[in-house]
Amino acid sequence: MMKLSISASLALAVLIGLIVLYQAGNRETLSAAQFRADSGYLEAQLGDGVTAYQISGPETGPVVIVIHGGTLGSLAYQAYVPPLVKAGYRVVVYDQYGRGFSDRPKAGLTIDLMRHQLRELMDYLQIKQANLFGVSFGGAILARFGAMHPERVSALAYQVPVIEGASVGLTGKLVAMPIIGQLLSRYVAIPSIIARGESFGTQTEEARRVVAHFTEQFNVQGTERMMRDLLLGDALSSRMGDHVTLGALGLPAQFVYATDDPEIKAAQVEAALAHYAAPEVHRYTGGHFFSSGKTEELAAKLDGFFARSKPR
Secondary structure, eight states, X not given: OHHHHHHHHHHHHHHHHHHHHHHHTOOOOBOHHHHHTTSOOEEEEETTEEEEEEEESOTTSOEEEEEOOSSSOGGGGGGGHHHHHHTTOEEEEEOOTTSTTSOOOSSXXXXXXXXXXXXXXXXHTTOSOEEEEEETHHHHHHHHHHHHOGGGEEEEEEESOOOSOOOOHHHHHHHTSTTHHHHHIIIIIHHHXXXXXXXXXXSSHHHHHHHHHHHHGGGBTTHHHHHHHHHHSSTTSOOHHHHHHHHHHTXXXXXXXXXXXXXXXXXXXXXXXXXXXXXXXXXXXXXXXXXXXXXXXXXXXXHHHHHHSOOO
16 A cells, blocks of 8 residues: 555656646747737738738739748748749738747647638638749648639649658657657657758848747747647648649649758659649759748749749
8 A cells, every 4th residue: 555655656746747847848928919019910810810911012913822831931931022023923921820920729730720721811812813832831731722722723833842741750659649748749849840940041131030030939829739730630641632633623833842852752742743734843952941042043933934824
């Protein structure tokens, strides 16, 4: 009986220690509303929360919507806006739920939550059809959205798109565990995600601003939970079926990717674009963040592709 009591006391002490350790690592001190105050972003109150967005360019210009990746928010893609606006486009950038200046809703971060957010934002802005440009995880959202709502898409532009999802490995399995998984999320997974975002670079003032913003977003309440959803839910599941559907629909598609990308293997991208009849393809080297310093060049390729894509 005494041994049982001692064991119970030790178990309780360990549990309390884990709770204290977990609380000590909490960095979330801001609400999403506080974080986006003075950001310069507009707010769209949608079904699952506030979506922060910016819209630029002539009101009558063809619309381009920029869909950011899984970690870096829309601020990382602001450099695409001036050249596209100069070319005559109406450009929308926005933050997905759980990242950047947008809300962290209670609903889990799923691929269809991201699809639904984009559709609602287009409805809110009264955009019937748009050219869509998705980077990394944004490419997965783009594929899902296009397959489900092809009538809302003029053309699809993918940059280093997530195709077959992402392997979270042993870390992901550990993060999925009850109690200890949340601790590992806070002390292992989130620091790893932050380190990945910081690899974007700090060579220029713009890059430093993007990295600082990216790091600061982890101070917003609910960010850790939604990042955990991103790792463990269906958000990063395979989108190959959507590419099969899109190829059959005949939507114009552009693929831009790096042949030496360690995160998105070239073979996966090649397998996806094989489903399209005549995709426009541009291959680079330089890894997942090969686009750094090439914004003007890539924006010109987007302009040319969108201009050649016939409105439907």
